[in-house]
Amino acid sequence: xxxxxxxxxxAAADLRNFTRAAERCGVAQPSLSQQIAKLEQSLGKxxxxxxxxxxxLTDAGEExxxxxxxxxxxxxxxxxxxxxxxxxxRLRVGAIPTIAPYLLPPVLKEFSAKNAAAEVSVVEDLTxxxxxxxxxxxLDVGIVALPIDDAPLHVEQLFREELLVALPARHPxxxxxxxxxxxxxxxxxxxxSEAHCLGEQIVSYCRQRECPPRVHCRSxxxxxxxxxxxxxxxxxxxxxxxxxxxxxxLRVYRSLAGAKPMRTVAMIWHRxxxxxxxxxxxxxxxxxxxTTSVANEK
Amino acid sequence: xxxxxxxxxxAAADLRNFTRAAERCGVAQPSLSQQIAKLEQSLGKxxxxxxxxxxxLTDAGEExxxxxxxxxxxxxxxxxxxxxxxxxxRLRVGAIPTIAPYLLPPVLKEFSAKNAAAEVSVVEDLTxxxxxxxxxxxLDVGIVALPIDDAPLHVEQLFREELLVALPARHPxxxxxxxxxxxxxxxxxxxxSEAHCLGEQIVSYCRQRECPPRVHCRSxxxxxxxxxxxxxxxxxxxxxxxxxxxxxxLRVYRSLAGAKPMRTVAMIWHRxxxxxxxxxxxxxxxxxxxTTSVANEK
DNA sequence: TACTATCGATAGGCGTTTCCTATGGAACTG
DNA sequence: CAGTTCCATAGGAAACGCCTATCGATAGTA
Numbered sequence: 144x145x146x147x148x149x150x151x152x153x154a155a156a157d158l159r160n161f162t163r164a165a166e167r168c169g170v171a172q173p174s175l176s177q178q179i180a181k182l183e184q185s186l187g188k189x190x191x192x193x194x195x196x197x198x199x200l201t202d203a204g205e206e207x208x209x210x211x212x213x214x215x216x217x218x219x220x221x222x223x224x225x226x227x228x229x230x231x232x233r234l235r236v237g238a239i240p241t242i243a244p245y246l247l248p249p250v251l252k253e254f255s256a257k258n259a260a261a262e263v264s265v266v267e268d269l270t271x272x273x274x275x276x277x278x279x280x281x282l283d284v285g286i287v288a289l290p291i292d293d294a295p296l297h298v299e300q301l302f303r304e305e306l307l308v309a310l311p312a313r314h315p316x317x318x319x320x321x322x323x324x325x326x327x328x329x330x331x332x333x334x335x336s337e338a339h340c341l342g343e344q345i346v347s348y349c350r351q352r353e354c355p356p357r358v359h360c361r362s363x364x365x366x367x368x369x370x371x372x373x374x375x376x377x378x379x380x381x382x383x384x385x386x387x388x389x390x391x392x393l394r395v396y397r398s399l400a401g402a403k404p405m406r407t408v409a410m411i412w413h414r415x416x417x418x419x420x421x422x423x424x425x426x427x428x429x430x431x432x433x434t435t436s437v438a439n440e441k
Numbered sequence: 442x443x444x445x446x447x448x449x450x451x452a453a454a455d456l457r458n459f460t461r462a463a464e465r466c467g468v469a470q471p472s473l474s475q476q477i478a479k480l481e482q483s484l485g486k487x488x489x490x491x492x493x494x495x496x497x498l499t500d501a502g503e504e505x506x507x508x509x510x511x512x513x514x515x516x517x518x519x520x521x522x523x524x525x526x527x528x529x530x531r532l533r534v535g536a537i538p539t540i541a542p543y544l545l546p547p548v549l550k551e552f553s554a555k556n557a558a559a560e561v562s563v564v565e566d567l568t569x570x571x572x573x574x575x576x577x578x579x580l581d582v583g584i585v586a587l588p589i590d591d592a593p594l595h596v597e598q599l600f601r602e603e604l605l606v607a608l609p610a611r612h613p614x615x616x617x618x619x620x621x622x623x624x625x626x627x628x629x630x631x632x633x634s635e636a637h638c639l640g641e642q643i644v645s646y647c648r649q650r651e652c653p654p655r656v657h658c659r660s661x662x663x664x665x666x667x668x669x670x671x672x673x674x675x676x677x678x679x680x681x682x683x684x685x686x687x688x689x690x691l692r693v694y695r696s697l698a699g700a701k702p703m704r705t706v707a708m709i710w711h712r713x714x715x716x717x718x719x720x721x722x723x724x725x726x727x728x729x730x731x732t733t734s735v736a737n738e739k
Numbered sequence: 740t741a742c743t744a745t746c747g748a749t750a751g752g753c754g755t756t757t758c759c760t761a762t763g764g765a766a767c768t769g
Numbered sequence: 770c771a772g773t774t775c776c777a778t779a780g781g782a783a784a785c786g787c788c789t790a791t792c793g794a795t796a797g798t799a
Binding site: 160161162172173176177180193196197198 | 745746747748749750
């Protein structure tokens with residue numbers, strides 16, 4: 144057994160695709176196939192089922208995957224002995240753009256107060272990137288919105304929050320306490336780009352309720368969406384946490400009557416990767432801080 | 442970093458000698474030197490100090506050694522996924538010949554009752570072999586007599602026991618309850634081969650008290666020594682646990698007056714190696730069983 | 740049913756790596 | 770001070786991993 148074989152196998156198991164796994168490992172696909180075959184031969188068991196179009200883990204493969212990930216994470220850690228990074232613990236957090244600026248700052252502040260020595264880095268990117276970062280070991284923990292269904296990830300729900308209707312302050316509907324879905328039917332919308340999971344979630348929510356929004360314009364940033372709403376370009380849906388930081392009087396936020404659109408915020412990390420104690424400390428901080436701050440909001 | 446480099450490094454660190462490490466790894470010494478140099482280069486730090494005659498671990502080397510051993514033990518475990526040995530836990534115990542037959546059977550019986558699925562193997566050999574087996578990972582746990590001073594081993598004392606004077610039943614000294622060292626001065630002795638730590642311990646005990654024994658004959662087995670004593674070939678020292686199983690009326694055992702010779706029995710295992718839960722269970726069984734059985738003897 | 744795209748396995752040549760033997764130089768030992 | 774032990778270096782041979790090209794199989798589509 145060699146480390147490269149473990150790396151190739153884990154990549155193939157994660158991506159369920161030899162070609163893309165080879166790409167990620169920076170080698171040609173036959174090399175990866177060859178090494179995985181060699182690994183299986185040395186173990187005397189098939190680890191991956193290539194019969195179908197998609198690659199799947201066999202039972203022995205599942206067993207082995209867990210150990211392989213553990214080994215590779217320890218190797219990662221051991222390699223940092225040289226750079227003196229062992230004494231200086233490291234925390235790499237990923238979060239999606241519709242969560243990061245609202246949720247992270249207070250949590251990171253509290254965390255750094257207790258873990259002054261830690262070297263913290265934050266990655267802000269779309270869900271797919273955060274997920275693959277956690278799987279590949281580039282990130283220690285990710286903060287995203289559900290659903291997440293990647294097998295090797297441990298998903299821990301933090302809280303659910305409502306998506307509020309954002310209106311220009313002078314909009315007729317702003318006078319009401321609650322807004323109905325029907326009332327939104329003919330309104331122009333300013334939506335978040337569908338690259339964001341939040342943007343996509345809102346569109347599919349509207350489709351389900353058979354009131355496809357008349358999209359007036361789209362933006363890639365929640366803050367921009369809020370500004371455009373304030374300028375009267377249209378309505379939008381905005382998560383509670385983004386309302387909390389909005390001090391402008393140009394916009395008001397209203398609950399939707401009936402089944403409210405919600406999103407669930409969760410933290411994710413690799414189920415088998417061995418993590419530094421610092422990472423567990425951050426997860427605790429995040430979990431605790433959110434419970435209290437959610438309680439405060441209510 | 443490659444696994445082979447870790448294997449070479451750990452071997453060199455364990456044996457504190459490149460030449461013998463290479464031998465253990467089944468390669469020529471320059472290959473091992475080369476790979477270790479490469480590992481150090483990739484980490485950017487020196488792991489082994491070769492300035493003196495003996496190889497010594499640097500500070501970074503100590504750090505790295507711990508992780509390397511952990512990784513290699515996980516690799517060992519992962520390699521057993523193939524042979525289905527993961528479902529069937531494994532226990533490999535080593536013990537020295539002057540302990541094994543007296544101490545192990547009841548402990549193994551109790552252990553197997555609780556861990557029926559476990560595949561137990563017992564190795565009976567001299568201290569040096571048990572020690573190197575534990576260091577090399579061929580044994581999960583060893584049972585030996587102190588002193589043991591190999592750095593990577595965790596040593597846990599189990600109990601101390603007296604070495605009794607074994608006499609032929611008809612010997613004049615058998616009439617006394619206690620025997621003095623002076624009285625042994627002119628007696629012929631039947632001793633255990635010095636290859637055994639017990640044999641060596643007894644000789645050095647006698648030398649310290651300036652009553653070098655007149656060795657009549659030596660044997661490689663404690664049981665044989667007892668038989669020879671029974672036949673009147675001479676006196677000997679025998680640990681308490683070997684007396685307990687001696688049902689013959691040909692021999693009697695007496696305490697020595699004054700500072701009694703004692704030996705300390707301990708279990709040892711590799712400080713950093715990751716062990717299956719089964720091994721911890723065995724250690725607990727051994728620890729508990731010995732406390733009670735020692736209490737019973739007193 | 741046939742066509743096409745996707746995907747992993749196989750074949751053969753190339754370059755790198757690791758390993759070996761032989762030898763050199765430094766550090767303890769008698 | 771000679772002898773021994775032990776790690777490092779040098780250079781050639783064997784082995785290994787990787788690459789490109791190509792094949793066969795599977796699954797979706799006309």
